[in-house]
Amino acid sequence: MSAPAAAALQSTDGVDVCLIVEGCYPYVPGGVSSWLDWLMKSQPETSFSIVSLWPRPMGLASRYPAPANLASFQHLYLQQFGAKPKSRGRVPPNTDQLGDRLTRLMTEGGAAPLADLIDELRRTRVHMGLDELFNSPAAWQLVQDMYRREMPNGSFLHYFWAWRALLSGLLAVLEHPLPKAHVYHTISTGYAGLLAARARLETGRPAVLTEHGIYTNERRIELLMADWVADTIDKGHALDDPRFDLRDMWVRAFEAYARTCYDAATSIITLYSDNQGPQRNLGAGEEKLAVVANGIDVRKFAHIAPAPASSRPTMALIGRVVPIKDVKTYIEAARILAERIPDLRAWVIGPVEEDPEYDAECRRLVAEHGLEKTVAFTGAVNILDYLGQIHVLVLTSLSESQPLVILEAGAAGIPFVATDVGSCREIIEGRADETPHFGPGGEITHLAAADEIAAAAGRLLTDHSWRRSAGDALKARVSAHYTSEQAAGAYSTLYERLKKMPDLSASPALSPQGAD
């Protein structure tokens, strides 16, 4: 993997902020990577270092040139841990204690169990390195003990490999040399969150978490559906069977890691308030929670005039033509609406190359409904050339976090119809505590509800005063709450405050007295 060439800014005190990221920057473009690039560029006075977590070297090329304030860049590989086994492996005397502490961290989580584990591992290191431990008779003893405690009914063979995968990541995180920094900022829980928690415990410096999506929930959804996780216990369709299986083990470990990160973090930020529910459920303290929404450069859209009422009624979906955007529901909505508004124009604006099969299916659906004169696929274009002709924008996505397209439409004064995902409701209808309240900027519908979407878009297309007032409200809300200057200012203020904080009291277990 070719890491971005980082500037040599790091002083002996370390950088201002160490960003800890997993599976994105700088190799996967878009989403969180773009946000990280924006964050560093928006804080030119702040020096950064990055620890980028990956399962193993992926052979990807960096997609972002390093900003001038990026001082250092490190990789941390989670699944490459472990030394070559020795022919005469030893078992350290504290193996039982180590098993207890590992079990506690991987099942309950929390800053104290992590501190205890770090402390125990320090004792273990006296006898052998952690990489040696991982492939030693001691590890075999540990895995057997933990299996008997955690999953006695399940398949040991499956448990063994899952345990290896989980422990490899955990030990890699605990063994990685921490870059010096005044603030540690992780972009997710999981292993990145564990590293931030460890940094907080070992250095006493504050740790910040910004969650775009709720990592634990994403992993939980993925694991509950995954075919690659074997069901080694036949529970039938019972939902409350207490027997522990692999799926439970994975989910519980990620929840425990999230609890650890929430417990150790000084500040827990998310993009919208709906995300705070799952964070609270996993023990995030109310006093730590904050919302910092992403923002856009509203000046880019300020010159766009609303589409004239006399022009052809036009709605558009801006996004990639992929299943998660549920373009087929949009086409169904266009079919329903075209019966009421025969000269309707429904654009699909966005790249079509990512999923050619889905694109072909969408086009087949258009042909099947005889909508060739209504629905048009523009491909990837500059949306600024189109926004001035669009009366209503529609988002039929099945999943979103904080879609920038709503903010861009809002900045151009175009009302929006969106499904109830991510922060769509918050942007379109405003937060409950919004002052002054700007009113609705469009309508929210259920997911995959073509009739509701058609009805809402129809109201906005035919009722000019409703369209104008919704467009104005959305524009006012975006200008008031969703500018990139506001987002950058929020992080600048946060970093300044945390940099000035004295070293937080490190965990007693990790203090010099606590160590052996």
Added chain:
Amino acid sequence: MTPASPRAVNDPDRASAHSAAHTRDAAGALLALAGETVVLLLGFSSDVAVPVTLALHAAIVAALGIFLFAGREQGSDVSMAATILLVVMVAGPAGAAVALAALPLYNREGAAPGAAPGAASGVLKEWYERLASAGRPEPATELYDRIMSGRVPRLDTPAPLNFSSVIEQGTLDERQKALGLIARHFHPDYTPVLEAALKSPEPVVRVQAAAVVAHVKANLKTRIKRLSCEGKDASGPRALMRLGEMQALQGCSLVDRPEQEICRATALGILERSLAAGADIASVAAVSDAGAGAAIERYLLNSARFRDLRVLRRVRSITQHPALRLRRSAARHAA
């Protein structure tokens, strides 16, 4: 499988055969060492001509070959015997000495995955075979293992909850688990549950339901492709067993219209081939499940084959309620 107590595989016949072969290899190498040493000493003597020495060496090699290979069990491991023969042939006494020294090492190496004697090697062998999925135990043994490990459904487990109620009133954990089960074991009858979950007031549930819908839709495409491939020229009772599924998929809102058409066409093809004039309706009826039965009934009705329809219904009635039918039959006979 518990790590501490895997079932030991103990095969005394095989163990004793292995031990005898090993002893024979060792004895052969020892005898070859003695013989070849003598030949070597003779070779240094000026009284014995070189061709004679070579002839003696060849004789020893031949005798060794007979000693090592004669009377061996067919299919037994001869790799060490062949190695001894080769090294003695090439290196004479030195080869025999090396072979003798290597024998204990060979025995230890060979003990792990393969043909080693005793309980310990049997445990390892089974372990390796399980890792490699090389063999499966007898079904009865496997079931016994599963019962003893506590991996089968519990007898005291209450009946599964109604998933629609779970989505409406269950805890978050229950709702998420139900959606996970639906994703892994989707049936078109679950569609209303998913639709309800998409409208849940709980954002986490909506997000998961959306992910399940995307997952299920992708899986259904593959499933329908497979069903249509398998059903292309298929006919007979086995093919008819797929009708129920195709029937359900035709009416599932998560299946796109073109795919619904594929299901319809495939199902019709199977029906036409399987129920062509002269087909044995009784045997078809006996194997078809409820879904397939309904599809066959509809087909026979549409084709105005009422006689076949009566046969179908009667056979299905008997197969579904055999006890009742037999009782009635007995009563009729008595009357």
